[in-house]
Amino acid sequence: MPSLSADTRAKFETVSTATITTVLFKRGLRNVYLHGPQRLRPGPNMVGEAYTLRYIPAREDLDVLDVFKDRENPQRKAVEECPEGAVFVVDSRGDASAASCGGILATRLQARGCKGLVTDGGFRDSHEIAELDMPSYHLRPSPPTNLTQHHAVAINDAIACGGVAVFPGDIMVGDAEGVVCVPRHLADEVAAEAFEMTVFEDFVVEKVAAGASTFGLYPPTDSETEVEFSAWRKKAGR
Helix, strand or coil: CCCCCHHHHHHHCCCCHHHHHHHHHCCCCCCCECCCCEECCCCCCEEEEEEEEEEEECCCCCCCHHHHHCCCCHHHHHHHHCCCCEEEEEECCCCCCCEEECHHHHHHHHHCCCCEEEECCEECCHHHHHCCCCCEEECCECCCCHHHCEEEEEECCCEEECCEEECCCCEEEECCCCEEEECHHHHHHHHHHHHHHHHHHHHHHHHHHCCCCCCCCCCCCCHHHHHHHHHHHHHHCC
8 A cells, every 4th residue: 555645644743633533433433542542742743654563461481681682573673674654553452560662762763763652551761752752652651671571472463552453554643632543545535534624623613712602613504604614714724
């Protein structure tokens, strides 16, 4: 499937996860918002194609420090192969008792051009990760090494993160509220509709802030609403 277009990426950068979930709901998709992961520091929207890593529970005879001597170690290999423009999404089974990732690996991902880091587990060095330019989401700080609880098994395969099915190439969009997963084949149409919905809702907010009732305005059941919106949009250059 072709890479995410610049136009679609730009639209996703201007819309909220709340709006996207509504657009997806209209298409019958209900379970798309990742429950749990929260952003470490406010900033512009995160947008990128999912590149995934999956953990299973650690096992004491396998998960020892020597595993990192192996360049095929899935965690380290995934970090070194994550493509520019992707969002690195980690399935930690909702377990934040040990780190899914730390400051050094997060810094490496940023240096490789990664557009975001998401886990349904925790980060060690979370204060350092929060200072990166790359948006990052987790459940809570978790200093213990991943080896105490997590065994990396699969790179760029289907995963579950925050209770949501995430497939490689799905579009991950994150804002101050959280992260939503948009199926790749729906990305262009969802971005376009969410963008249009956002323009209309900006008009509605302006009207409501000035004292207007929501009846007939939101949703726009009054015919005059469409007329007023068209005029507002032309004047605002939207």
